[in-house]
Amino acid sequence: MDQKITHFNSLFTVWFKPRETMRNLLENPNPKFFYFMMLFYGLSTALFELSDRGIGQEMPRVVILFIEIILGIVVGLIWYYLISGFLKWLGSLLGGKGRYRDLQIAVVCHAIPYVVLTGLSILAFLLFGDSSGLSDEGLISLGIYILSGIAIILSVWSIIIFVICLSEAHRFSIKKALLLWFVLLPFYWIGSMSLSFIEVVQNEEYKTKPINEAISDFGYDVKTPSYITFKPKKEYGWIDKELNQLQITYQRGFSQELTYNVSPEKPLYYREIGEKVYLYDDAIGYYTEIDEVNRIDWYHDGLYYSMDYVSNDLIKKTQFLKIARSFK
Known part of the structure; x- marks a missing residue:
């Protein structure tokens, strides 16, 4: 099978055949494709963060999209390198045999659903990023609820994909892969709370005044x-x-x-x-x-x-x- 076709198909096959997709990527690694996927992962994460804080109502959209690109590159690549090494080390403690590159590919498979999330977040940003000119509040709320519901479903499904791919990368059972994900979960929370704390400290809105x-x-x-x-x-x-x-x-x-x-x-x-x-x-x-x-x-x-x-x-x-x- 043509290597380019294999990587393109992974955007679709990972949803229903994550283990087979993971094997194909392990047999046909392509660093350019992996960097591309992690860029989209970073873009999605950054866009959701900025949209959730209502920055779209305070800054020009061109400026926001520029910030998105920069943050996406930084967040995506940092996540790609650091979390892969962390997963390799944690997995080895559970008897995993995965190499560093194997865990990088697992992280990429986990990021593939975020390509769809990126599209949804961009759609939500364009439609509701600045709702001051829209009069139908009920329609706006319905659209936001629908997109949020789809995003939640995709996020849950991405976790399932991640667990299966971790199992394939480390060549151990789903139970151990699930345990690895649960061990990783507190680090997500710590990172999220740390970012929230920094935001509150730095945000002028929450600074008390005389x-x-x-x-x-x-x-x-x-x-x-x-x-x-x-x-x-x-x-x-x-x-x-x-x-x-x-x-x-x-x-x-x-x-x-x-x-x-x-x-x-x-x-x-x-x-x-x-x-x-x-x-x-x-x-x-x-x-x-x-x-x-x-x-x-x-x-x-x-x-x-x-x-x-x-x-x-x-x-x-x-x-x-x-x-x-x-x-x-």
Whole structure:
């Protein structure tokens, strides 16, 4: 069989004949083809990461696609070389006989389904990367759910393919290959959590600011309390751009905290239940006590407020309402 045809067919045969496809690639290795597949794997991973963080709404698409290409090359090649060596070492501890190149090919087979995922992610990016100009929110949500569902199915199937290919590369049983994948799984989690932590630390959206600065950046006439039942050790605010809300926190310790959220649009967590109380300037609040948390929700001057007082013990209702009535 022609070698080029063999590699092209692997894009299709790996879905239903992963073991046979793996054997063909082992017998006819082609480094150029492997690099090409890992590039697509990196592109898919990077595109999903950027799309999931909504970067498509903040940067020009040409710039994003350029970033995708760079990240795809870096992520794909690093993954290709490092994870192959790691799998060879772990597999050898389980009695595996696979060579370094054999594990590289297994990684490539695992990456083949991501060619389809890359196409889906590009399609989702082009359709929904910037939905500000689209009016049919129901259609947008349906499209995103369908594409997300297909992506989940393909991701699960890629794991099955990966386990089978690991079995073939190391020439041991599916049980040992599955065990190898489970041993590898915590490293996925650690890497993912590390990237998320770095993102949170570096992302300006999640950096806390002095309260006055946060209110100024929020751009609305947000009221603050002139009375609090304790002397705060920390006072800060931060803006959730995705939800378009401002959160203000006064903290004495982990067990005593006063927090309130402000939004120009009625949020899903806003409650109009509980005891109705009068606050200030004809504002009406809804007071509740649940699980050692005093809470009140109210609307005033175009803004929705939701305030919680978290403590080891509920404070008196009169004290909590005194805080709410001191917003001026």
